[in-house]
Amino acid sequence: MYGHARKRLLQMYLTNLQVNVTALGFNPVWSDWRDIDYTPDYNKFYFITDGEGWLKIGDREFYPKPGQLALMPEGVRQSYSAINDKPYTKYWCHFTAKIGTINLFDLIRLPWMIDVQEEDGLPADLFKEMLRLHRADTLSSSLHVNACLLRLIGYFLDRAEPIDIQLAHAETSDLLRAALTYIDDHFQRNITVRELADLTHMHPNSFIRLFKKHFGTTPIQYVNRKRIDSVKRLLTSTGLTLSEIGERTGIPDTSYLSKLFKSATGLSPTHYKMLAGRQFD
Structure with a gap:
């Protein structure tokens, strides 16, 4: 629909x-x-x-x-x-x-x-x-x-x-849809607020305020949420190593990835995968 x-x-x-x-x-x-x-x-x-x-x-x-x-x-x-x-x-x-x-x-x-x-x-x-x-x-x-x-x-x-x-607010909705689509297509690499602001023809600070007003989170927090969701999926459906998963999801630093993942889920990637019934090779 x-x-x-x-x-x-x-x-x-x-x-x-x-x-x-x-x-x-x-x-x-x-x-x-x-x-x-x-x-x-x-x-x-x-x-x-x-x-x-x-x-x-x-x-x-x-x-x-x-x-x-x-x-x-x-x-x-x-x-x-x-x-x-x-x-x-x-x-x-x-x-x-x-x-x-x-x-x-x-x-x-x-x-x-x-x-x-x-x-x-x-x-x-x-x-x-x-x-x-x-x-x-x-x-x-x-x-x-x-x-x-x-x-x-x-x-x-x-x-x-x-x-x-x-x-409601069709013009604002169009801008936000464009930003979310861009994030969905490019979250695997280092997306900046400047890129998203340029896409919507806004100043970065104005874009951050608009995004947070509508979604209760900042653009970068949303990008990281997308990345963590992708990490979860890859952990439970593939045999990729954490380093390989990091490369695919835009967080190549495995130490930072582990820290971000635990902050979001309360579990380390290894523990999360273990609970899902799989073990790293």
């Missing part, structure tokens, strides 16, 4: 996604449930289980039905209200979803509403689990709640994808 560069950009965004649930619940609303033209500084999910009502997100109006999952992103003007004496019962959560310093839904445009098949209990199960964990209030509760939210976002993305996903 996506070209390689566009898909890579989307994957890079999602790899660096940081989420946090700030409020959640399951309850009916009442006939006075209403707010007009407000702009939240958080994202919301509504999963409707019963009743009727009205939502407006940006310039679009919706009358969600039970079994529909609504996404209401931060920074977008919204309204809601009951429309009769049988208003909604819904699961809901407020949350942040940041890539670097940017809201996920400013970068990736999605439809605001998806249908959940009647036999698909996953959204309700995820909301129930988040509520259970939130009430448990253990040391790790927030970690598990946020993990459930990540699954819910993934669920929404998977079902929105066949409809359409538009990358």
Whole structure:
């Protein structure tokens, strides 16, 4: 569905996604449930289980039905209200979803509403689990709640994808796609920030700031991540020596390669390969 560069950009965004649930619940609303033209500084999910009502997100109006999952992103003007004496019962959560310093839904445009098949209990199960964990209030509760939210976002993305996903800020996205494609094609040699900045017609410092703002990592850190991923693959699928792997992945200094690999994985290359069931020759 996506070209390689566009898909890579989307994957890079999602790899660096940081989420946090700030409020959640399951309850009916009442006939006075209403707010007009407000702009939240958080994202919301509504999963409707019963009743009727009205939502407006940006310039679009919706009358969600039970079994529909609504996404209401931060920074977008919204309204809601009951429309009769049988208003909604819904699961809901407020949350942040940041890539670097940017809201996920400013970068990736999605439809605001998806249908959940009647036999698909996953959204309700995820909301129930988040509520259970939130009430448990253990040391790790927030970690598990946020993990459930990540699954819910993934669920929404998977079902929105066949409809359409538009990358926002097309010019910036084109620049970043070009940089990622260049890195994918040339990470085996010594890529410099100057090369990448020249490719995007930017000053190196401006390029670094743009890259880190969108991905939460610097260009060189990303290049090294690509190299380490390639090292992992070669360690577990070939009989190449560490020196040969270093030559192929742009890190010919085996001492530095070992240090970088351990920093990224917590394991030496030898230990990593041993755990994968192989030994260096």
